[in-house]
Amino acid sequence: MRTLPGAPQKGIFQFGSLRLRCALGKGGVTSGKREGDGATPLxxxxxxxxYRRPGGRGGPRFALPTLLTHPDAGWCDAPGHGAYNRPVRLPFPASAERMRREDRLYDGVVVLDWNVTRRARGLGSAIFLHVARPGFAPTEGCVALTRRDLDRLAPHLRRGMRLTVRR
Structure with a gap:
């Protein structure tokens, strides 16, 4: 994945011979990722x-280990909490993102290993590959594809593959 020249919140996502448009964080791409900066980590x-929304047209059919996003599924984004950058059950006593969103951006979500395996408080949480807003509006730091493109890729994505973000 690389940014588009002159458009730091948009990029080209490459998978094999496919080249797909994507949205990036409103803060562009950064090598100094911090919680709440809105940037996509370099x-x-x-x-x-x-994660996928349940149902017939719920979410993409991933080859990755997949959980269904039930209404109480959340992701903690509170750096001071012990569950920081971990899945949680809602309601939750600290700040947490809802994984089943009304805008359906999280109908299909790939959890990326940004600050997950080895967590450090404040270095950013919930960096996902998910469905893009119309017009590829910027994300809060994630990488986002059209629903159609995420559906196309889902069966080919395997645990341990890497998403590399470049400028």
Whole structure:
């Protein structure tokens, strides 16, 4: 994945011979990722697992280990909490992102190994590959593809593959 020249919140996602448009963080791409900066980390991140909305047209059919996003599924983004950058059950006493969103951006989510395997408080949480907003509006730091493109890629994504973000 690399940024588009002159458009730091948009990029080209390459998978084999495919080249797909993607959205990036509103803070562009950074080598100094911090919680809440809205930037996509400049990094090579392993694909760990996936989430999908249940149902017939719920979410993509991933080859990755996949959990269904039930209404109480969340992800802690509170650096001071012991569950920081971990899945949690809602309601949750600290700040947490809802994994089943009304805007359906998380109908399909790939969890990237940014600050997950070895956590450090404040270095950023919930860096995912997910569905893009219309017009590829910037994310909060994730990489986002159209639903159609995520559906196409899902069966080919395997645990341990890497998503590499370059400028």
């Amino acid at each position: 990094a090579s991140m392993r694909l760990l697992s996936a």
